[in-house]
Structure formats: structure tokens, C-alpha cells
Amino acid sequence: MLRVICLVKRIAVLDANRCVGCQLCMLACSRRLGFAGYEKSAIRVRSAGGVERGFTVIVCRACSDPPCARVCPEDALIPRPGGGVILKPERCNGCGHCAEACDIGAIWMDGESGKPIICVYCGYCVQFCPHKVIMLQEVEAV
Amino acid sequence: MSHWVRTLSRVLYVDLARKRYWIEDREDLFSRWLGGIGVAAQLYKEEVPRGADPLGPENAIIFAVGPLTGVFPMASKTVAAFKSPLNGYFAESHAGGRSALAIRFAGYGAIVIRSVSERPVYLVIEHDRVRFKDASALWGVRSAETVGRILRETTPGAGMRSILRIGGAGEKLVRYAMVMVETFRHFGRMGLGAVFGSKKLKAIVVAPEKVHRFPDMRRYRDIYQRIYDLTKGPKTKKYHDLGTAENVLVLNAIGALPTKNFSSGRFDGAEEISGEALVENVLARRVACSACPVACIHLAAIREEYEDERFMYKTEFISYDYEPIYALGTNLGVRDRFGLLKLFKAVEDWGLDAISTGVVLAWATEALERGLITKFETLVDLRWGDWRGYLAAIENIVRQPNEFYKVLAMGVEEAARRYGGEDFAMAFNRVEPAGYLTGPLFFISLAIGFRHSHLDSGAYSLDQKIFSSAEELPSPREAAQRIIEEEAWRQILTSLVLCLFARGVYDENLVSEALRSLGYDYSPEDLKRLGREIYFEKQRLKWEEGFRASSLRIPRRIIETPTPLGRISREYLEEALKEFDDLIGKSSST
Numbered sequence: 001m002l003r004v005i006c007l008v009k010r011i012a013v014l015d016a017n018r019c020v021g022c023q024l025c026m027l028a029c030s031r032r033l034g035f036a037g038y039e040k041s042a043i044r045v046r047s048a049g050g051v052e053r054g055f056t057v058i059v060c061r062a063c064s065d066p067p068c069a070r071v072c073p074e075d076a077l078i079p080r081p082g083g084g085v086i087l088k089p090e091r092c093n094g095c096g097h098c099a100e101a102c103d104i105g106a107i108w109m110d111g112e113s114g115k116p117i118i119c120v121y122c123g124y125c126v127q128f129c130p131h132k133v134i135m136l137q138e139v140e141a142v
Numbered sequence: 143m144s145h146w147v148r149t150l151s152r153v154l155y156v157d158l159a160r161k162r163y164w165i166e167d168r169e170d171l172f173s174r175w176l177g178g179i180g181v182a183a184q185l186y187k188e189e190v191p192r193g194a195d196p197l198g199p200e201n202a203i204i205f206a207v208g209p210l211t212g213v214f215p216m217a218s219k220t221v222a223a224f225k226s227p228l229n230g231y232f233a234e235s236h237a238g239g240r241s242a243l244a245i246r247f248a249g250y251g252a253i254v255i256r257s258v259s260e261r262p263v264y265l266v267i268e269h270d271r272v273r274f275k276d277a278s279a280l281w282g283v284r285s286a287e288t289v290g291r292i293l294r295e296t297t298p299g300a301g302m303r304s305i306l307r308i309g310g311a312g313e314k315l316v317r318y319a320m321v322m323v324e325t326f327r328h329f330g331r332m333g334l335g336a337v338f339g340s341k342k343l344k345a346i347v348v349a350p351e352k353v354h355r356f357p358d359m360r361r362y363r364d365i366y367q368r369i370y371d372l373t374k375g376p377k378t379k380k381y382h383d384l385g386t387a388e389n390v391l392v393l394n395a396i397g398a399l400p401t402k403n404f405s406s407g408r409f410d411g412a413e414e415i416s417g418e419a420l421v422e423n424v425l426a427r428r429v430a431c432s433a434c435p436v437a438c439i440h441l442a443a444i445r446e447e448y449e450d451e452r453f454m455y456k457t458e459f460i461s462y463d464y465e466p467i468y469a470l471g472t473n474l475g476v477r478d479r480f481g482l483l484k485l486f487k488a489v490e491d492w493g494l495d496a497i498s499t500g501v502v503l504a505w506a507t508e509a510l511e512r513g514l515i516t517k518f519e520t521l522v523d524l525r526w527g528d529w530r531g532y533l534a535a536i537e538n539i540v541r542q543p544n545e546f547y548k549v550l551a552m553g554v555e556e557a558a559r560r561y562g563g564e565d566f567a568m569a570f571n572r573v574e575p576a577g578y579l580t581g582p583l584f585f586i587s588l589a590i591g592f593r594h595s596h597l598d599s600g601a602y603s604l605d606q607k608i609f610s611s612a613e614e615l616p617s618p619r620e621a622a623q624r625i626i627e628e629e630a631w632r633q634i635l636t637s638l639v640l641c642l643f644a645r646g647v648y649d650e651n652l653v654s655e656a657l658r659s660l661g662y663d664y665s666p667e668d669l670k671r672l673g674r675e676i677y678f679e680k681q682r683l684k685w686e687e688g689f690r691a692s693s694l695r696i697p698r699r700i701i702e703t704p705t706p707l708g709r710i711s712r713e714y715l716e717e718a719l720k721e722f723d724d725l726i727g728k729s730s731s732t
């Protein structure tokens with residue numbers, strides 16, 4: 001049997017209950033691209049209906065059969081071997097079908113470029129999580 | 143000047159009477175006064191005429207953020223400047239939550255709110271527009287928490303927006319009503335909630351959607367990493383671990399924990415409501431303001447069975463901190479943890495400042511004990527430690543069912559003027575004190591402060607240092623100078639705007655470097671000079687309206703109750719306040 005050695009990474013949410021809602025991950029993701037603010041971030045944190053109920057952390061989970069890629073009319077989202085997608089921005093027409101197709105709501109449209117914000121699985125956000133909520137993990141082979 | 147200043151210089155002006163808004167570029171202010179309190183004081187000077195009624199159309203509400211907001215860890219606070227309805231002077235209050243980053247990334251450095259709306263209104267502020275929304279349906283919703291719940295469902299920007307609102311106390315113009323921010327954060331002191339109420343302004347929602355490009359990524363990322371590591375280190379550990387509640391046992395041990403209306407510095411129930419006991423028994427979750435790794439906000443769970451239905455339970459959450467533990471706990475003799483949390487929840491829901499409320503109730507308890515007032519006035523029994531009575535009294539402060547509670551809603555100074563008991567009416571410049579019986583420097587700092595927070599100048603810590611090193615008290619003039627010097631530097635921190643819990647991390651060299659990475663050019667000396675300028679600008683605003691520290695009433699109680707530094711001498715306090723007036727007077731006449 002052929003075994004693919006899988007070294008593909010993704011951002012895993014280990015325990016959202018530890019999240020304090022500081023949003024340093026979001027700010028880190030925007031910073032990576034040279035921006036101050038939230039809007040460029042590919043990871044989002046929001047309260048689960050008031051901070052006393054804790055937080056929800058939303059980030060691409062690197063599906064092995066990504067629906068966002070399947071609905072893209074321009075083949076701008078290329079499935080990554082092992083899971084997840086890679087955005088080819090020059091092909092993207094900004095239709096937003098990918099954002100609608102993502103069942104976990106982990107794709108947002110960038111108001112400036114009109115194109116989707118897609119996690120690149122770099123793990124920069126993880127370096128600035130002070131409470132071990134997220135980690136950079138190898139995608140588990142199915 | 144740095145391109146960064148230009149991204150910060152947009153000031154949003156909102157006129158509540160005419161329902162109009164416009165945006166002005168105020169680079170003149172942001173390049174001269176940094177941001178935060180530095181700019182807010184200047185905007186206040188432009189907006190609020192001398193003699194303006196704090197609850198009239200001439201008062202303005204000014205919110206400001208600064209150059210570091212949202213770009214460095216713990217730069218998470220918004221400054222509010224307004225004329226205080228408690229004492230009638232220029233005042234400020236700071237709050238975190240999501241407010242600062244929301245304002246910054248909605249694209250504003252400051253927001254100025256003018257005049258009075260004819261009918262209840264709330265504002266939805268976005269980058270390019272402000273919507274004036276009818277708040278008739280929200281007016282009368284007495285729980286500030288409920289107002290937030292409603293607006294969460296009906297306004298944009300989930301996860302990043304900030305929701306500022308008042309509860310019943312603000313609507314009823316209780317002079318120490320607060321403005322709630324998200325949940326569990328507040329513009330607590332000095333009565334901003336009443337100013338909102340007077341303007342018929344129920345809430346403000348700010349939805350951020352802007353990004354700003356950094357001028358020098360490499361430089362910025364390097365220093366960001368350094369600051370991030372520092373903010374996770376020992377300098378913020380206290381706030382991370384037990385939180386500010388750590389102070390309960392520390393202060394009790396040295397006899398500086400205000401107890402039963404400042405009649406003692408030791409509370410025999412301190413153990414039960416200490417930071418340690420709260421962590422052990424009720425801590426349920428910790429949360430953070432935006433951009434803060436510390437997460438000092440400690441939330442307790444209140445698990446409770448309904449009185450009218452057995453086996454029917456609810457669990458509510460409430461934040462705790464040292465100051466409310468002092469004000470509604472030790473200072474009222476409340477040692478029952480459950481009762482204490484219920485009191486916290488009550489002031490949170492009604493939208494009251496916890497400190498002022500506790501001090502007002504402590505005065506009322508003592509006045510009742512001494513027979514200056516009777517149950518005819520108080521309607522409920524007020525006894526040290528009886529939290530149920532206090533719970534009912536808190537509701538009465540908001541509902542104001544009789545003349546007595548109408549007066550209590552004006553603050554302790556007014557209550558004592560009407561009913562007597564000035565000797566034990568704890569107020570400095572008409573504002574109820576934060577909870578430190580550490581020594582004379584702290585009380586001097588309260589008399590001359592703007593926020594009436596222990597963080598104005600940290601003079602409680604100056605007292606404690608004198609105590610632990612067994613130093614002599616400084617001369618009255620030197621005491622005034624030390625307080626001014628510390629508070630002057632804090633003007634820089636609150637212009638950037640940093641949380642003062644980060645003050646141990648951000649020294650003048652680091653601040654200078656952080657600003658440099660954004661294209662600003664300030665040496666550590668420049669910053670110190672600017673801090674002093676801002677400080678004196680602010681003092682001048684009060685001086686011009688007749689404020690003189692030396693003419694303030696000093697409550698007799700604080701010269702009777704021993705502190706760790708012994709009994710405070712009235713002459714020492716009076717001398718220091720005279721010296722202070724002398725220093726401010728000289729700067730104001732030049």
C-alpha cells in the first residue's frame with residue numbers, strides 16, 4: 001500500500017474554553033500582512049453570546065475535501081495535498097461562493113481587495129496565543 | 143510627521159440635537175498632544191465652556207485613543223473626558239473591553255458628542271457613517287446587561303464591535319452612574335453614565351472595519367515581540383494570577399484595608415472575600431480586553447436556586463476586582479461571598495459605580511446607627527454585613543422612591559450636607575474615594591486627581607514604600623511634587639493609550655522606541671516634558687473654574703483612623719494641598 005507522508009499543517013483549536021478573547025491571534029494575522037486591524041485576519045474570535053459564555057475561535061480546519069474549492073468557478077482555490085486550500089488571487093473574481101460554501105464560516109471577504117481571506121497555515125497566530133488555545137498541528141491523515 | 147499620525151487624526155463630531163455628524167482632520171492636535179488624554183483635554187477645552195452645566199447641552203463627551211492603540215499589547219484603553227456631574231469639574235474615566243480598538247479601527251482617533259437629543263437615541267458608528275437610532279424602546283430597560291444583549295442581536299460588527307450603554311442609574315441621572323462597556327468593563331467613576339442620561343443617549347455601538355498599513359514592518363515586528371514577551375512576564379503576574387483582588391490580604395495585613403466606612407484598616411472577614419478565597423471558590427473564567435495577554439478580568443459564577451421554585455436554578459457571572467470588594471465588601475462589613483457577588487451584580491445591572499455606591503451606603507449605615515436618619519428615610523434596615531438590606535438600598539438609589547434616595551443619588555457630599563454626618567462622609571472634591579487607607583499621600587492624590595482612581599498617581603504605592611522602608615514622611619511640598627511627578631508621566635501612558643497595569647513594562651525608553659517604530663520622534667526626555675505639559679493643561683482646566691485644593695473639605699474620619707503610617711495630621715494634609723495650589727497657580731499664571 002502506498003503511504004503518503006503527511007507533513008501538511010493546519011491551525012488546530014485545542015481548547016476554546018481557555019480563550020480569554022484577547023484577539024492577539026487576529027491582530028497577529030493582520031500584522032503578518034503589514035496591517036494594523038482585524039479585517040485582514042484569517043482567524044476570528046467572538047464571544048459565544050456574551051463573554052461570560054466563553055469564546056468561539058473560527059479558523060480554516062484544512063478539510064481533506066474542501067467545499068470552498070469545489071464551488072470556485074475560476075479554480076482560484078486549489079486543494080492542497082493532505083488538506084486545505086491555496087488561493088491563487090490572480091484567478092479569483094471575488095464572487096464569494098467559497099465563503100458561503102464553508103460550513104464552519106472560516107472564510108471572510110476582504111473589503112479592500114474583494115477577494116477571500118484564506119488561511120495559509122503559517123502558524124504566526126499561534127506564536128501570539130498567550131493561553132494555549134490554538135496550535136500548529138499536522139493534518140491527520142484520513 | 144509620521145504617516146501614522148494621519149491615520150489617527152480623524153475626529154468624529156456628533157451633534158445629538160441636530161442629528162448631524164461630520165469628520166474633521168485634527169492632525170494639529172494629534173501631532174502636538176499624541177492622543178488619548180492629551181488630545182481629549184484639548185478637545186474638552188474647545189468644546190465645554192466655563193460654567194457649563196454638567197447635565198446640560200453644553201457638556202460634551204469626548205472619547206479618545208492613541209498612537210499605540212491596537213498595535214501593541216495592553217494598549218487597550220479608551221479615555222473619556224467630560225465635565226463630571228459629581229463635582230462640576232473636568233474629569234476623565236478610562237475603560238477597555240473592545241472600545242479602544244473598535245474606535246481606532248472604525249478609523250477615528252477621537253469622538254466628540256455634543257448637545258442633547260430630544261428623545262432617546264443610540265448611535266451606530268462605522269467608518270463612513272453614523273446612524274442615529276431611535277431608542278424609545280430601549281429607554282427604561284434598567285439593566286445595562288440586557289441593553290447589551292438586545293444590541294448584540296440588532297447591530298453589525300459581531301466579535302469586534304464595542305457596545306457602550308447605560309442602565310437605569312444613568313437614565314435617572316444618579317451622579318455616579320457608569321457606562322458599561324461590552325460586559326464587565328466600565329467607564330465607572332465620575333458619572334459619565336449620568337452625562338449619557340442627560341443627553342438621552344442610551345448606547346453607542348462602534349463597529350470597526352478599517353486596517354492601517356504599518357510604516358516600517360521589520361522595526362515594528364521586532365519591538366512588538368519584545369513587548370509581547372514583557373507583558374507576559376513578572377511585571378504583570380499579579381494581575382494575571384489572583385488579579386487585583388490580591389490586595390485584600392496585603393492591605394489587611396498592614397492595616398490599610400478600609401473597613402466599615404473607613405473606621406478601621408482591618409477587616410475580620412478579609413479571608414473570606416480575599417483574592418485567594420475567590421479563586422478557590424467562585425472563579426469561573428478569565429477574560430481579557432482586546433490586545434491584552436494578561437486577562438485580568440476575573441469572572442465569578444453565582445449559582446442560585448429560585449426562591450419561588452425549588453430545583454429551578456440559574457448561574458450568572460460577575461466580574462470582581464479589588465475596588466468593588468472594598469466598596470461593597472469590607473467598607474460595608476460584608477463578608478458573605480455570595481452576598482458580595484449579588485451586590486456586584488446589582489451595581490452592574492443598574493449601571494452604578496461600585497465605589498461611590500459602597501461609600502454612599504457606608505455613610506447611610508453610620509448615619510442610621512447614629513440616629514441622624516431613621517428607617518423613615520432609608521425604608522430598609524442598613525446594618526454592617528447585611529447584604530440583603532444593601533441590595534434593596536441599591537435598587538432604591540436608582541428608583542428614588544423618596545426624597546432621601548433622591549439625595550443619595552447625588553453622592554455622599556450632598557447627603558451629608560442635607561442630613562449631617564460630614565465628619566464621616568468620605569469624599570474628596572465631592573467624589574467618593576478608592577479603597578486605600580495607606581497614608582496621607584493617597585488622600586492628597588485623591589483631592590487633586592481627575593479620575594479619582596487609585597491609578598491617578600499610584601500614591602497608595604508611594605505610601606506603602608514609605609511604610610516598608612520605614613522612611614520619614616516627605617515634606618508637604620515634596621509630597622505634592624512626588625505625586626505630580628508620577629501623575630505627569632502617567633499622562634503619557636494614558637495618551638498612547640496604555641492600560642496602567644502595563645506601567646511596569648512601558649518605561650520611557652520603551653515608549654520612545656515603540657513610537658519610533660511607527661515613525662514618531664520623541665526622546666525619553668521629550669516624553670517626560672510632554673507628560674508634564676499635559677498634566678498642567680488639565681489642572682488649568684479645573685483652576686480656571688475655581689478649583690483650589692486647599693479649600694476642600696477634609697473628612698474628619700481620615701485623621702481619626704490610624705493608617706500604617708500612623709495617624710494622618712490635618713496640618714500636613716492642608717499644608718500639602720496649599721503647596722499644590724501654589725505649584726498649579728504658578729504654572730497657570732504663566
